[in-house]
Amino acid sequence: xxxxxLFTCFAVFSVLGALGLxxxxxxxxxxxxxxVTLVSLAGLYALLSAKLLFALQLIVYAGAIMSLVxxxxxxxxxxxxxxxxxxxxxxxxxxxxxxxxxxxxFLLKVINRLPNMPVSFADEGFGGVKEVGLIFFREWxxxxxxxxxxxxxxxxxxxxxxxxxxxxx
Amino acid sequence: xxxxxxxxxxxxxCLGVVGVFARRNFFTVFMSVExxxxxxxxxxxxxxxxxxxxxxxxxxxxIMAVAAAEAALALAVVILLHKQTGKLDTNVFxxxxx
Numbered sequence: 074x075x076x077x078x079l080f081t082c083f084a085v086f087s088v089l090g091a092l093g094l095x096x097x098x099x100x101x102x103x104x105x106x107x108x109v110t111l112v113s114l115a116g117l118y119a120l121l122s123a124k125l126l127f128a129l130q131l132i133v134y135a136g137a138i139m140s141l142v143x144x145x146x147x148x149x150x151x152x153x154x155x156x157x158x159x160x161x162x163x164x165x166x167x168x169x170x171x172x173x174x175x176x177x178x179f180l181l182k183v184i185n186r187l188p189n190m191p192v193s194f195a196d197e198g199f200g201g202v203k204e205v206g207l208i209f210f211r212e213w214x215x216x217x218x219x220x221x222x223x224x225x226x227x228x229x230x231x232x233x234x235x236x237x238x239x240x241x242x
Numbered sequence: 243x244x245x246x247x248x249x250x251x252x253x254x255x256c257l258g259v260v261g262v263f264a265r266r267n268f269f270t271v272f273m274s275v276e277x278x279x280x281x282x283x284x285x286x287x288x289x290x291x292x293x294x295x296x297x298x299x300x301x302x303x304x305i306m307a308v309a310a311a312e313a314a315l316a317l318a319v320v321i322l323l324h325k326q327t328g329k330l331d332t333n334v335f336x337x338x339x340x
Contacts, residue, residue, distance in 0.1 A: 084250050091254055091277055095261035100269030100330070107273045110254070114280055117247065121291045126283075126302055133306055138276070138313045145317045146269055149324050157266040157331040165264035172263070173256040184248045190292060191243055200290075205299045213300045220307045227311035235318035 076192060080120055086113040095166065098156060104143050111135040120192060123200040247288035254281035268320055268330050272313075279309050 086109055093106030115130040198204050209217060254277060261274030283302040290298025320330075327334050 080246060084246070087250065088253060088257070091257040091261075094270065094273055094277060095257060095265060097270075098267075100267055100273075103267075103270050103273060107277065110277065111280065114284060117250070117284060118287055121247065121287050123287045123290070123299055123302075126287060126299055129303065129306060130283075133310065134280070138310055141313055141317060142269065142273065145321065149321070149330075151330060155328065155330055157329070157333075159266050162264060166260060169260035169263035170256075173259050176259075177252055177256045180252045181249060184245055184252070187245070187248070188292070189243050189245050192247070192291065199294070200296060200299055205296050205303070208296050209300050209303065212297070213304075216300075216304055220304055224307060224311050227314045231314040231318040234315070235321050 076120060079116065080192075083113040083116040083120070086110070087117070098159070099153065100146050100151065100156075101143070104139065104146060108135060108139055111139060121200075122194055125200060125202050125205045244288055244292050248285060251281045251285040251288065254278075254284065266332050268332050268334075271332055272316055272320075276309060276313075279305055 090106045090108070090110030090113065094103045094110065097103045097106060111130065111134050115127050115135065118130055119127040258274045258276075258278035258281060261277065262271050265271055265274070283305055286298040286302045286305070290296055290302075323334055323337065324330065327337070
């Protein structure tokens with residue numbers, strides 16, 4: 074079936090991208106690899122009929138946030154000798170994998186207890202801009218305002234931190 | 243099946259945890275944190291589909307906004323630290339101790 078095929082493709086690409094992110098040495102390669110994960114996650118959102126989130130994942134996450142990260146990586150002009158040596162990287166990767174395995178098994182057990190249903194395309198009006206917006210501005214108004222204050226604070230903080238002029242030099 | 247999406251989100255979250263645990267390069271750690279946020283987003287949206295209820299979409303939107311704020315602030319701090327020390331090691335963050 075087409076939906077299953079698409080899900081398999083997106084799932085494989087997202088896991089491969091995440092693996093590349095934690096394995097590649099240079100952050101630029103990691104960022105490009107993470108971009109693959111983000112785009113395939115957008116595809117998964119589309120399969121789950123989240124139309125608004127699909128668009129926003131592409132525009133905000135893959136477009137804005139990742140381009141900010143890539144911009145900063147390029148701006149710092151990182152040479153390979155500036156990167157941390159990470160001689161024990163493989164050991165730590167294996168150890169981290171062993172450490173999270175019990176947690177993953179616990180979560181999988183929890184998932185197995187949940188009700189399951191086949192994914193098909195939802196009825197008209199599920200996850201569209203209008204429907205999500207109505208819920209957002211009716212039932213989630215206070216979190217929306219708090220997030221707007223958070224974004225404003227982060228903006229001012231970033232400008233204050235990164236735009237600091239050195240006076241006594 | 244919805245379970246596949248949830249299992250995928252668990253896998254991505256665990257990869258993010260391993261990335262934070264095992265890497266010392268600042269950008270990689272930062273993007274691993276973003277990976278964990280994305281995994282939770284996927285879980286929220288899968289649950290929203292399961293319950294036929296769009297509150298999960300709203301939560302995923304809020305998580306995206308928080309991730310944007312985090313990216314802006316964290317990258318500003320990194321630029322400052324890189325100017326000061328010329329390194330990209332997360333150990334450099336011990337300089338932030340008062």
